[in-house]
Amino acid sequence: xxxxxxxxxxxxxxxxxxxxxxxxxxxxxxxxxxxYVQYPGEGLQLLLKATKxxxxxxxxxxxxxxxxxxxxxxxxxxxxxxxxxxxxxCALTGNFGNxxxxxxxxxxxxxxx
Amino acid sequence: xxxxxxxxxxxxxxTGQSMTLxxxxxxxxxxxxxYRQDPGMGLRLIHYSVGEGTTAKGEVPDGYNVSRLKKQNxxxxxxxxxxxxxxxxxxxxxxxxxxxxxEQFFGPGTRLTVL
Numbered sequence: 001x002x003x004x005x006x007x008x009x010x011x012x013x014x015x016x017x018x019x020x021x022x023x024x025x026x027x028x029x030x031x032x033x034x035x036y037v038q039y040p041g042e043g044l045q046l047l048l049k050a051t052k053x054x055x056x057x058x059x060x061x062x063x064x065x066x067x068x069x070x071x072x073x074x075x076x077x078x079x080x081x082x083x084x085x086x087x088x089x090c091a092l093t094g095n096f097g098n099x100x101x102x103x104x105x106x107x108x109x110x111x112x113x
Numbered sequence: 114x115x116x117x118x119x120x121x122x123x124x125x126x127x128t129g130q131s132m133t134l135x136x137x138x139x140x141x142x143x144x145x146x147x148y149r150q151d152p153g154m155g156l157r158l159i160h161y162s163v164g165e166g167t168t169a170k171g172e173v174p175d176g177y178n179v180s181r182l183k184k185q186n187x188x189x190x191x192x193x194x195x196x197x198x199x200x201x202x203x204x205x206x207x208x209x210x211x212x213x214x215x216e217q218f219f220g221p222g223t224r225l226t227v228l
Contacts, residue, residue, distance in 0.1 A: 004155075043117070043203055043219030044156075089155060100146075100171065101217060103155040 002027040006090050006104035013080055013111055021075040021107050023064075023090035031092040033057075033066055033073040034101070038087040047075075047088070082111045115139055117220035119204050125226045126194045134189040134223050136204030144207045145187035146171075146217065147179060149200040156203065162187055194227045201225070 007022040025031065032051045036044040048057030053068035062077045073090060090104040120135040136145065143164050148156040158171030162181040176198060178190045187206075191198060201224050205217040 041221075043221045044205075044217075045219070046216045049216075100158055100161065101156075103157075105153055105155040 002031070002092060002094055002102045004090050004092055004102055004104035006088075006107050009087075009106070010108040010110060013109070015082055015111055015113050016079045017111075019075070019077040019080045019084075019109070021088055021090075021109070023073045023075065023104060025071050025073065025090075025092050027071075027092055027094055027102075029094050031094050033064070034091040034093075035062070035064055035073070035075050036089040036091060036103075038089065038106070040086070044089065080109075080111050082113055085109060085111050117204055117206055117218050119202075119220040119223050121223060122221070123224050125228065126191075127228050128195060130194050131190070131192050132194065132225075133191075134202055134204075134225075136187045136189070136206075136220060137185055138187075138204075138206040138218070139185065140206060140208075140218065141184070142206035142208050142218070143184075144209060145181065146205040146207075147177070147187065147189045148203045148205065149173065149198075150203060150222070151200050159189065159202075194225075196227045199225060199227045 003026045005024050034049045035047040037047045038044045048059040050057040050066035056065045064075045087106045087108045089106045091101045117138045146161040147159040157173045160179040162168050165184040168179045180188045201222050203222050204220040207217045
């Protein structure tokens with residue numbers, strides 16, 4: 001079945017550091033890929049998405065590129081802020097009428113001033 | 114527009130007790146979902162619904178029941194709570210299935226502890 005593997009956390013960075021959170025997937029067909037973010041005490045929010053190979057999703061300074069050849073969708077940001085502290089989830093949904101999202105285990109990110 | 118709301122926010126149960134979690138959405142979405150979030154395991158789908166009057170099993174349905182009598186509401190029931198059901202429960206909705214361009218909108222969560 002479909003699965004998503006994320007880099008283990010927690011990740012702690014200083015403000016203005018570069019961020020990469022790795023995500024790889026296993027899926028049949030041509031999945032759509034997502035990054036969701038969960039701020040402390042809140043539900044998940046969609047951060048960005050990509051729906052086909054070589055697409056780049058971007059939002060709030062974060063980017064991720066759909067790489068079919070390496071089955072990856074790594075999340076990157078050039079300069080993180082304290083307000084980026086959250087848990088980040090990589091997810092996918094298959095095509096062919098699949099109604100469900102498959103999530104990775106989440107990566108907790110803490111940014112220190 | 115409140116989005117997705119969940120009731121209650123916190124609950125403590127004793128083993129064997131029953132309870133119902135309520136999810137409501139005001140976005141006229143067809144699809145609704147119940148997930149549980151456990152440390153190190155991400156979110157796992159319990160049950161979902163593709164429209165009023167329909168329900169379907171997700172990845173971890175055992176010990177839970179659901180109902181979708183009204184389009185805007187999706188209820189999750191625990192008939193006889195067990196400590197293994199201690200978790201944070203999230204409800205979500207989407208206009209159609211989780212395919213292309215169909216973002217899921219999440220509620221704030223319910224933290225349940227079973228003693």
